Amino acid sequence: MTFSDAGSLERRNSEGAPEDTQNQPVLQTAPNHLTLTQWLVKGLKAGFFVPPNLQGATPKPSQVLAIVALLSAIGIGAARLYVKGPAVFDAQAWLAGWWVTLLFVALAWWALPEAWDESEPKPILRATSVAGICMLWMLAELPVQLVYEGINLALSYEVIKLPASWVSWIQWGSYIVYMVWLFSVDIFVLCHFFGKTQKTAVFVASLIAATVLSVSQFNTRSWQEDYSKSTANEVEKPRLKLTQEVFEEQQALLKATAARIAPQRQDRADVYGLVFAPYASEDVFLRESTMVSSVLRDRFDAGDRVIHLLNHGATTKTHPWATTANLDKSIQALAAKMDLEKDLLVVYLTSHGGSDFTLAASHWPLEVEALTPQALKQMLDKAGVRNRVIAVSACFAGGWADVLANDHSLIMTAADATHTSYGCGSRSELTFFGRALFDEQLRKTHSFEQAFNRAVPIIKQREIDADKKDGFSNPQIRIGSQIRPFLKALEQRLDAPDSKALPVNISQ
Numbered sequence: 232m233t234f235s236d237a238g239s240l241e242r243r244n245s246e247g248a249p250e251d252t253q254n255q256p257v258l259q260t261a262p263n264h265l266t267l268t269q270w271l272v273k274g275l276k277a278g279f280f281v282p283p284n285l286q287g288a289t290p291k292p293s294q295v296l297a298i299v300a301l302l303s304a305i306g307i308g309a310a311r312l313y314v315k316g317p318a319v320f321d322a323q324a325w326l327a328g329w330w331v332t333l334l335f336v337a338l339a340w341w342a343l344p345e346a347w348d349e350s351e352p353k354p355i356l357r358a359t360s361v362a363g364i365c366m367l368w369m370l371a372e373l374p375v376q377l378v379y380e381g382i383n384l385a386l387s388y389e390v391i392k393l394p395a396s397w398v399s400w401i402q403w404g405s406y407i408v409y410m411v412w413l414f415s416v417d418i419f420v421l422c423h424f425f426g427k428t429q430k431t432a433v434f435v436a437s438l439i440a441a442t443v444l445s446v447s448q449f450n451t452r453s454w455q456e457d458y459s460k461s462t463a464n465e466v467e468k469p470r471l472k473l474t475q476e477v478f479e480e481q482q483a484l485l486k487a488t489a490a491r492i493a494p495q496r497q498d499r500a501d502v503y504g505l506v507f508a509p510y511a512s513e514d515v516f517l518r519e520s521t522m523v524s525s526v527l528r529d530r531f532d533a534g535d536r537v538i539h540l541l542n543h544g545a546t547t548k549t550h551p552w553a554t555t556a557n558l559d560k561s562i563q564a565l566a567a568k569m570d571l572e573k574d575l576l577v578v579y580l581t582s583h584g585g586s587d588f589t590l591a592a593s594h595w596p597l598e599v600e601a602l603t604p605q606a607l608k609q610m611l612d613k614a615g616v617r618n619r620v621i622a623v624s625a626c627f628a629g630g631w632a633d634v635l636a637n638d639h640s641l642i643m644t645a646a647d648a649t650h651t652s653y654g655c656g657s658r659s660e661l662t663f664f665g666r667a668l669f670d671e672q673l674r675k676t677h678s679f680e681q682a683f684n685r686a687v688p689i690i691k692q693r694e695i696d697a698d699k700k701d702g703f704s705n706p707q708i709r710i711g712s713q714i715r716p717f718l719k720a721l722e723q724r725l726d727a728p729d730s731k732a733l734p735v736n737i738s739q
Contacts, residue, residue, distance in 0.1 A: 267294050274298075274370020280419050283367055289359045290366055298366050302373065309380045310452040313387060318454040325453035331441045332369070338437055339364045342430045364424050371416050379409040389698075402700070414439055469544035471511065473596055477547060485551040489564035493535040500618075500721055501574045502527065503565045504537035509553035509592035509599055510582040511542035515655055519624065519665040523579045526669050530677065531577070532725060538565065542594035553592070555600045559610045566614035575721065577620045578607070581665060583655060584625025588634075588648070591625075604634035618717055620679055624664045626651040629707045636709040641718065643668070643683050646704035653694050653704060663690045664706060677725040679718060683708050 265273070265288045273283040307325065311318060339361045382405045385391065417438050425431040471477075495501050504527035508520035520541055527533040538561045540553035551557050565576060580602070583591040592599035611619060619640040623631045629647035636642050645652035645664035654662035661670060667689045672682035687706050694703060 264288060264291055264294075267297055270294060270298065270366060271370060274367050275374060277367055277371035277420055277423075278374035278416055280416070282423060285363070285367075288363070290363050292362075295362050295366060298369065302369055305373070305377075307453055309384070311454045312384055313452060314454050321453050321455050324455075328445070328453070331438075331445050332365070334441050335368060335438060336361055336365055338434050342425050342434050364420075367424075368417070368420050371420050372413060375409060375412040375416060379405060413442070417442075471544050471547060471594055471597060480548065481552055484548075485557055485560065488538055488551055489561065491535055492538070492564060492568045494568050495570045495574055499724065500717070501536060501569070502531040502533045502577060502721070503569055503574060504528070504531075504533045504577045504579070505558075505561055505565060506537065506539045506541075506579045506581075507553050507558055507602075508539075508541045508543075508581050509590065509594070509602065511544060511594040513583075513655060514543075515659040515662060516581050517541065517543045517546070519581050519661050520579070522661065523581070523665065523669050526673055527577055527579075530673060530725075533577075536565075536568070542592070542597075542599065552594065552597070553599070554597075555592075555602055555606060558602070558607075562610045562614045562616065566616055569616070571615045571617055573618075575618045575620060575717070576611075576616045577622075578611075579622045579624070579669075580607075581624040581662065584623075584627045584646075584652070586627050588627060588630030590623075604631040607631075608635055618714060620714075620718075622668070624652065624655075624662050626655075628652065629705070632707045632709050636711065638711040638713040639717075640709070640711050641679055641714050642707075642709040643679065644707045647707050650704045651699075651701055652706075653690075653697060653699050663693050663704075667693075677722040680708070680710060680715075 265285070269288075270290065273285065277283050303325075306328070307320075340357060343357055343360055383402070386401065418435055421431050421434050421438075425434065492503075504524065506520045506524045506527070508516040510516050520539060524537050524539045527537050528535075539550055540557055540561060541550040542553045543550075551561070562576075569576065580590055585591065585601075589601040589603055592601050607621075617639050619635075620643075621631075621635055621640060622643045624645045626646055627648055627650070628644035629649070632642045632644050632648075645662065652662060652664055654664070654666065660666070664686070667686035668682055671689070672685045673679070676682050676685075683706070690706060691703050
């Protein structure tokens with residue numbers, strides 16, 4: 232049994248003659264072999280829906296290996312181009328991408344007819360047929376893969392300078408065209424070889440489902456950035472070493488930090504601060520949380536009323552860990568020193584954010600639970616903290632706003648619920664949000680609302696200049712009806728020449 236000119240497969244009776252069945256073409260009884268170039272040409276034409284017309288050809292093992300090697304080289308080479316600096320090859324990620332091909336082989340074996348020429352060994356014929364079908368399928372998918380990767384690489388390397396909003400639309404448009412073209416090629420190839428049968432329908436459905444699963448869940452490129460070589464003089468980052476002594480020192484450090492919180496002053500509304508940076512792997516969160524703590528102490532007269540929770544290998548002896556348990560304990564400690572009706576608590580969270588509105592936490596080998604807006608709200612409500620300013624510097628942080636908003640709160644987020652923020656990479660000094668809001672605007676004004684309104688257009692322009700791919704982050708603000716007059720009175724007190732000596736009179 233061999234491939235026919237029309238792509239069907241032959242059935243033979245017990246005497247070895249072709250069966251006289253409807254729509255069954257007469258096939259060649261002896262296989263022939265095409266050159267590797269002919270296989271390439273016929274496969275690539277199939278990618279543009281041109282019937283391959285194999286004329287009974289079956290591939291040689293060396294040709295199958297050559298095609299697999301060629302496609303592997305193209306895939307690995309394209310993946311390497313996406314990493315512009317030093318990179319390391321991830322063999323596991325590369326091997327994981329072949330599971331769809333293995334599934335195709337299994338389905339092709341299953342879809343082949345059971346009748347065979349009894350003069351030929353069945354396993355050898357079946358394997359040869361599957362190899363040919365698989366070769367044509369892989370080559371047919373190559374044109375759409377090359378076009379799609381070429382568009383993305385051109386956008387990545389800015390071959391044509393386009394507005395950021397255009398880039399996002401082109402990426403989505405090319406992805407949709409890519410998927411439609413890819414599945415159309417799969418259907419064309421399978422129908423050519425197996426006809427329009429129930430087995431073909433199952434084959435197509437299984438292949439589409441596997442492709443979608445692979446793209447959505449296993450789309451890890453085989454080359455990853457090599458951070459160890461990205462900077463010639465980079466010093467290895469300190470890492471957390473968990474020991475009994477470290478655990479005991481951390482517990483003592485949290486207690487000492489809570490004990491040092493300055494008490495509330497009776498003649499004014501005091502500002503208390505809680506800065507939370509739970510992602511140890513990125514130095515940007517260390518720098519940003521330290522900057523925000525400094526601004527609260529110096530600009531908002533918070534002094535010794537700020538707790539800075541931080542995960543970083545270099546700060547184990549100086550800062551309590553940023554864990555959900557320590558966050559809860561710190562809120563309780565601050566609430567115990569505050570006048571819960573008169574004072575203000577400023578909470579600043581900085582980390583990576585997920586589309587599920589969780590704040591990423593990492594301090595390996597310590598296991599740290601991600602923080603949710605619901606958990607933070609519960610902690611603040613339990614402590615009885617009334618007046619709140621909460622800023623969330625993370626991707627998709629807008630998902631926190633509605634959960635935390637109330638009449639006595641001002642909520643600011645670095646992005647809305649559907650966009651990423653910017654500036655949280657390994658080489659960033661500060662995030663765009665933290666830099667514009669706290670490091671720049673809140674050094675000029677004591678009004679959180681005014682600082683936010685001034686910061687937003689600055690952030691937008693910087694994202695445009697940086698060619699942010701998914702569009703404007705769109706920072707959000709929610710201002711409760713009762714917090715606005717409170718903050719106005721605080722602003723007037725801090726703007727006074729001798730602000731530390733002036734009380735704040737609040738009528739609510």
